[in-house]
Each structure stands twice: as C-alpha cells, then as structure tokens.
Amino acid sequence: MVNFSVMKKTMYEKIWDSHLVFEAPGQxxxxxxxxxxxxxxxxxxAFEGLRLTNRKVRNPHSxxxxxxxxxxxxxxxxxxxxxxxxKQVEVMAxxxxxxxxxxxxxxxxxxxxxxxxxxxxxxVHPGMVVVCGDSHTAxxxxxxxxxxxxxxxxxxxxxxxxxxxxKKSKTMLVRVDGTLSKYCSAKDITLAIIxxxxxxxxxxxxxxxxxxxxxxLSMEARMTLxxxxxxxxxxxxxxxxxxxxxxxLQGREFAPKGDSWNQALEYWKSLPSDDGAAFxxxxxxxxxxxxxxxxxxxxxxxxxxxxGTVPDPESFDDEGKRQSCQQALDYMGLRANTKMTDIPIEFxxxxxxxxxxxxxxxxxAEVAKGTRVASDVTAIVVPGSYHVKQQxxxxxxxxxxxxxxxxxxxxxxxxxLAMNGDELKNGxxxxxxxxxxxxxxxxxxxxxHLVSPAMAAAAAAAGHFVDxxxx
Amino acid sequence: MEPYVKHESxxxxxxRNNVDTDQIIAKQFLKKVERSGFGVHLFHxxxxxxxxxxxxxxxxxxxxxxxxxxxxxxxxxxxGSSREHAPWAIADYGFNTIISTSYADIFYNNxxxxxxxxxxVNKQQLDLLMRExxxxxxxxxxxxxxxxQVSTPGGNGFSFEVDPFxxxxxxGGLDDIGCTLKHVDKIDSYETQHKQLYPWLWV
Numbered sequence: 001m002v003n004f005s006v007m008k009k010t011m012y013e014k015i016w017d018s019h020l021v022f023e024a025p026g027q028x029x030x031x032x033x034x035x036x037x038x039x040x041x042x043x044x045x046a047f048e049g050l051r052l053t054n055r056k057v058r059n060p061h062s063x064x065x066x067x068x069x070x071x072x073x074x075x076x077x078x079x080x081x082x083x084x085x086x087k088q089v090e091v092m093a094x095x096x097x098x099x100x101x102x103x104x105x106x107x108x109x110x111x112x113x114x115x116x117x118x119x120x121x122x123x124v125h126p127g128m129v130v131v132c133g134d135s136h137t138a139x140x141x142x143x144x145x146x147x148x149x150x151x152x153x154x155x156x157x158x159x160x161x162x163x164x165x166x167k168k169s170k171t172m173l174v175r176v177d178g179t180l181s182k183y184c185s186a187k188d189i190t191l192a193i194i195x196x197x198x199x200x201x202x203x204x205x206x207x208x209x210x211x212x213x214x215x216x217l218s219m220e221a222r223m224t225l226x227x228x229x230x231x232x233x234x235x236x237x238x239x240x241x242x243x244x245x246x247x248x249l250q251g252r253e254f255a256p257k258g259d260s261w262n263q264a265l266e267y268w269k270s271l272p273s274d275d276g277a278a279f280x281x282x283x284x285x286x287x288x289x290x291x292x293x294x295x296x297x298x299x300x301x302x303x304x305x306x307x308g309t310v311p312d313p314e315s316f317d318d319e320g321k322r323q324s325c326q327q328a329l330d331y332m333g334l335r336a337n338t339k340m341t342d343i344p345i346e347f348x349x350x351x352x353x354x355x356x357x358x359x360x361x362x363x364x365a366e367v368a369k370g371t372r373v374a375s376d377v378t379a380i381v382v383p384g385s386y387h388v389k390q391q392x393x394x395x396x397x398x399x400x401x402x403x404x405x406x407x408x409x410x411x412x413x414x415x416x417l418a419m420n421g422d423e424l425k426n427g428x429x430x431x432x433x434x435x436x437x438x439x440x441x442x443x444x445x446x447x448x449h450l451v452s453p454a455m456a457a458a459a460a461a462a463g464h465f466v467d468x469x470x471x
Numbered sequence: 472m473e474p475y476v477k478h479e480s481x482x483x484x485x486x487r488n489n490v491d492t493d494q495i496i497a498k499q500f501l502k503k504v505e506r507s508g509f510g511v512h513l514f515h516x517x518x519x520x521x522x523x524x525x526x527x528x529x530x531x532x533x534x535x536x537x538x539x540x541x542x543x544x545x546x547x548x549x550x551g552s553s554r555e556h557a558p559w560a561i562a563d564y565g566f567n568t569i570i571s572t573s574y575a576d577i578f579y580n581n582x583x584x585x586x587x588x589x590x591x592v593n594k595q596q597l598d599l600l601m602r603e604x605x606x607x608x609x610x611x612x613x614x615x616x617x618x619x620q621v622s623t624p625g626g627n628g629f630s631f632e633v634d635p636f637x638x639x640x641x642x643g644g645l646d647d648i649g650c651t652l653k654h655v656d657k658i659d660s661y662e663t664q665h666k667q668l669y670p671w672l673w674v
Contacts, residue, residue, distance in 0.1 A: 021654070022654050022657045022658075022661075026636060032658075034669075045504065048506070055648070069501075084503065085502050087502075088502050088504055125672075133555075134552070135551070135577060137553075151554075151558075151580060154580070157647055160648050161652060161658060162658060165651065200575075256671035263671065264669075267668075299491075320488045320546060417552075419499070436491075436551060438491045438493040439491075440493060
C-alpha cells in the first residue's frame with residue numbers, strides 16, 4: 001500500500017530534491033548551486049586557489065559581487081586610507097575582471113551590502129539554492145530560496161564545480177501567529193525566537209517561518225526575519241513565496257520576463273510546504289507576547305523585552321548559562337536587576353544587512369522626526385545601498401535624520417562588524433540594529449545592545465532605552 | 472591538504488561556552504588576501520594585553536599547554552560568522568583536533584577543509600576530560616581517526632562518530648574539489664536538464 005503521508009514534502013525537501021545532482025553510499029550528496037554571492041573578505045583566497053590549481057569559474061553568470069565589509073562610509077571619493085583594506089578591494093576588482101564577473105564596486109550606483117543589493121536587483125528567486133561566503137546569506141530565505149553561508153574553501157568549490165557536497169538538514173517549523181504590538185517589528189520577532197530557542201537551538205536545522213504574523217510581514221521584514229536564522233544556529237531560514245514575493249520580484253533586473261515569468265511563477269507556486277508535511281521540530285510563538293527586544297549580553301540569545309531587567313546570573317539553573325551570564329555582565333558593565341530602560345547609551349548605529357533597508361529607515365525616521373540626538377550620544381545611519389540612500393533622500397528621510405543630529409553616511413557593513421574604521425571606543429555602549437553583540441564585535445571593549453530601528457531611534461533621542469510602545 | 476595521522480599531543484583547555492568566530496579571529500585581521508599567517512592573531516583580544524604582551528590570565532597562555540594540538544572546549548564552539556579565517560588561525564596556531572559538545576554548523580564544515588578534526592562528545596565525557604586536564608595540565612591524549620578513538624592516561628578515553636566521507640578525505644588529505652570533479656559528467660547532465668526546467672535562469 002502506498003503511504004501518501006510520505007509523499008508530503010516541506011519546502012526545504014522540495015528544493016533539496018530538485019537540486020540533488022548525485023547521491024551515492026559513502027559520499028556526501030552533491031547539491032547544485034544556482035546563485036553565488038560574493039564580497040571582498042571571504043573570496044580572495046578562493047580565487048587564489050583556482051589559480052594555483054588552474055581551474056576556471058564554471059558559471060560566471062551565477063555570480064554577483066559587491067564590496068561592502070571594508071569600504072569607508074565617508075570620504076568615498078578618496079582612496080581607502082587603510083592600505084590592507086585598499087589592497088583587498090583592489091584584489092576583488094582584479095579577480096572579478098579576470099573572471100568576467102558582475103561586480104558592484106565602490107563607485108557603482110548599485111553598490112551596497114551584498115544582502116541588500118541582491119534582492120534590489122531581483123537576483124534571487126524562489127526555489128533557488130543560493131550561497132555566499134557570509135553567514136547572513138540566510139536573508140534570501142525570505143524569497144523561499146535555500147540560502148546559506150559557506151566558508152572560503154566552499155566558495156572555491158562552488159566556483160569550480162557549481163555544486164557543494166552537503167549534509168541534509170533537519171527541518172524546524174517556527175509558527176508565529178497573532179498581532180504584533182505597535183512598533184514591534186521583524187527584528188523583535190527574530191530576537192524573541194533566538195531568546196526562546198537559543199543560539200544553538202537551530203543547529204542542524206533549516207527553519208521555515210510560517211503563521212499569520214509572518215504572512216503579514218512585508219518582503220523586507222521577511223528578509224530581517226530570515227537574516228538572523230543563523231543567530232539561532234540554523235543553516236538557513238525560509239518563508240513560503242506568495243503574492244508579495246511575486247510582486248516584489250516583478251520588473252526587477254534579474255527577474256524573469258515575458259513568457260519566462262509565467263513559467264517561473266508556475267514553478268514558484270509549487271514550492272510551499274505541502275499541507276500536513278512533517279517537520280522534525282515545531283516551535284510556536286504568539287506575536288502578541290513579543291515586547292520590543294533589547295539584548296543585555298554578548299550573545300544574541302541574551303535578550304529581554306525592553307520592559308524587563310538585566311537578569312541575575314543566579315536565576316539560571318544551568319551552570320554554563322550562569323557562568324556565561326556573569327561573564328557577559330562583567331564585559332557589558334551591567335548589574336543584575338537593572339531596568340533595561342535605565343541603561344544609558346553613547347552611540348547608535350542604524351544599518352547592516354539586518355536593518356539597512358528603506359522600510360527600516362522609514363520606521364526609525366518616524367520615531368526620530370522632530371527629536372534631537374541626546375547631547376552625549378553619537379548617532380549614525382548607514383543605508384544598506386546607494387539605492388536605499390537615494391530613495392531615503394527623495395522621501396525626506398535623510399533630512400529628518402540630519403535635522404535630528406544624526407550622521408548620514410554612504411552604504412556598507414560599517415559598524416555591524418567594524419572592519420572599515422567605523423567602530424566603538426573601549427567601553428562605549430551602543431544601541432545597534434545589527435545582528436551580533438559578541439565581545440569586541442563593534443570595536444575592542446565596545447558594548448553592543450541589539451535592537452530594532454525604531455528602538456534605536458528612540459534610544460538616540462532619550463540617551464537610554466525606552467519602551468517605544470509608550471511614546 | 473595534509474593527511475590527518477594518529478598522534479599523541481598535549482590537550483589544552485578553554486572552558487568557555489559559545490566561543491564565537493569574532494573571538495577566534497578578530498575582524499581587523501580579515502583584510503589579508505592570503506590564507507596563511509593567522510595563528511599569531513588567534514584569540515587576539517583575550518590572549519594579548521594592551522601593550523601586545525601575553526595576557527598570563529588567558530587559559531591558552533598557560534605554559535603547560537605550549538605545543539598543544541588538541542583543544543578541549545565547551546558548547547557551541549565557533550558560532551557566528553562563516554569566516555574560514557577562524558579554522559585557518561586555529562590550524563596555523565598548531566591545533567588539528569577540537570573536542571567539544573557542539574559546534575556551529577559552518578565552522579564545523581570549515582574545519583574539515585583545513586585538516587582539523589572536530590570531535591563531538593557528550594557533556595559527561597567533556598567534564599571528565601576537563602577534570603583530567605585540570606588535574607594534570609600538559610596531559611597528552613592520543614587521537615586515532617582511523618579507529619575513531621581518543622585515549623587518555625587517566626582512562627577517560629572514548630569512541631567518536633564522524634561522517635565516513637569526511638573521515639576518508641581527512642585521512643587521505645584529499646582535495647574536495649578534485650573528488651567532486653570526478654563526477655563532472657553528472658554535473659553536466661544535471662545542468663542540461665536544469666536549463667530545460669528553469670530556462671529563465673540561463674538568459
């Protein structure tokens with residue numbers, strides 16, 4: 001007898017099956033890669049590897065490259081002052097020229113953070129397998145594409161073979177239902193999920209986000225949600241494609257056109273998980289329970305609602321968690337039981353592949369409008385791309401920030417990882433819309449609190465965290 | 472790649488959870504375009520004082536751990552970014568084996584590309600190994616990948632699991648790309664079919 005339940009597939013399984021090139025006992029399954037995204041930091045050694053072995057890039061058209069990690073966010077007309085960074089950018093340009101790859105270099109009007117510019121140009125579609133030497137590749141799961149970060153050896157592997165040996169992941173369904181409270185955003189959902197399952201909670205899994213709250217999110221919000229799947233330890237995050245996905249893609253540079261569009265659409269509509277498909281784990285979240293989130297520690301799982309307090313290490317049952325909490329409080333210069341709204345901040349960063357899109361800037365500007373950055377606070381906005389920057393300038397958003405005392409910069413990863421010279425001073429405390437609050441992430445001794453764009457804007461004006469629901 | 476051979480080495484202890492790739496190799500060292508020379512930067516912010524001298528309080532600066540090839544550490548090691556500079560730094564420093572309860576996914580994959588064996592143990596096994604190192608700093612463990620066994624003078628040895636394909640590549644020092652290219656005909660035929668099914672990806 002045929003067991004029909006066996007034939008019901010999750011979206012992940014459908015994408016996996018359709019990209020399986022080869023599978024044999026004792027060998028890792030070989031998965032085909034449709035799109036390969038690239039930036040200057042994780043690619044040079046891969047190109048060097050190809051040269052040393054006399055191998056070629058198999059499908060140059062599958063690659064889109066940008067420069068984002070090392071690039072300055074001001075004085076862009078001058079050469080990069082940091083000579084090692086300048087060389088890295090030059091090597092990237094040379095590698096792309098030599099291999100005839102599409103590169104949005106620093107001078108290109110299309111330049112920006114890789115995970116911002118790729119969707120802008122419609123380079124990723126539902127059902128694709130997408131890789132990049134960057135863990136936040138998970139962002140593109142928002143389109144229903146299987147998108148994940150890889151190491152530099154794998155970058156070389158994909159360039160040479162258009163495939164990767166892969167282990168099949170387990171599947172986790174994260175259902176978010178209910179209505180978010182005012183000013184709560186995809187960033188708060190993703191932080192709340194990480195707070196619930198932990199930074200290793202998704203290890204070995206691909207997460208599919210579903211539920212009516214997720215369906216109601218815009219494409220950009222879904223990108224924020226999927227972006228931080230990696231902070232939950234997952235290989236990738238996925239959202240089923242729907243009308244919003246198709247509307248977003250239609251007309252963009254690399255989106256299918258004419259008859260191809262209809263053909264693609266038919267395929268995309270077959271991708272969502274079948275009703276009744278089995279997941280290896282299921283997590284349920286009630287959106288109404290989510291307060292605006294603020295991290296207090298040095299791991300994204302060390303997070304509370306803004307109406308909460310810094311936890312007491314003694315409140316953890318697990319010895320490891322107790323120890324991590326104490327280490328984090330020491331590093332962050334915080335005392336247990338301090339109200340989150342009593343924590344003063346000195347710096348605010350709005351930007352990154354998590355929260356550097358136009359909708360993020362709109363949300364933050366709505367809060368920043370008519371305010372002033374507090375006297376002892378430095379606040380910067382780094383748009384995710386030149387297109388985002390230009391649009392924000394046209395909409396008057398740039399003026400709102402500038403009038404409120406914010407610095408308005410050129411695009412790049414900037415203070416998300418502080419490689420380009422934008423960084424915190426030792427001991428400085430920052431409200432940041434980025435994705436990692438690790439020790440030293442934003443500068444040696446810097447103290448990072450992850451928040452949404454609206455929360456960051458409110459903190460800039462107040463000089464401390466505030467519960468934006470009460471504004 | 473260098474083949475992984477059975478060895479007896481000092482096991483160093485870094486008893487911290489969630490050691491992230493920013494700690495393993497800080498961002499200011501990611502601007503190089505070479506693969507080599509990252510070992511001196513491993514754990515930079517923990518390892519060195521402001522003046523560049525060694526921080527004597529950092530676990531791995533314990534003289535008993537000098538020359539260690541085995542790193543024993545705690546949960547979720549290598550979380551964070553995909554930077555392969557992290558395993559490059561670990562390998563360049565001299566480690567070729569890590570023992571922990573869990574690893575972040577991308578870091579775990581990256582290890583195998585760099586002749587590093589990441590071994591997974593359970594919490595109880597890890598506690599025993601940590602105790603043995605604490606009681607006898609500089610203790611040497613034997614790691615035998617062929618037999619998938621670790622043995623220790625204190626009798627806390629154990630067997631471990633490893634993917635057979637990855638094991639073979641580590642033991643043989645095989646180049647992953649070379650292995651894949653043996654199946655280039657299968658990639659070719661997949662691609663032909665792919666062009667028919669998804670022609671819009673090829674225009």
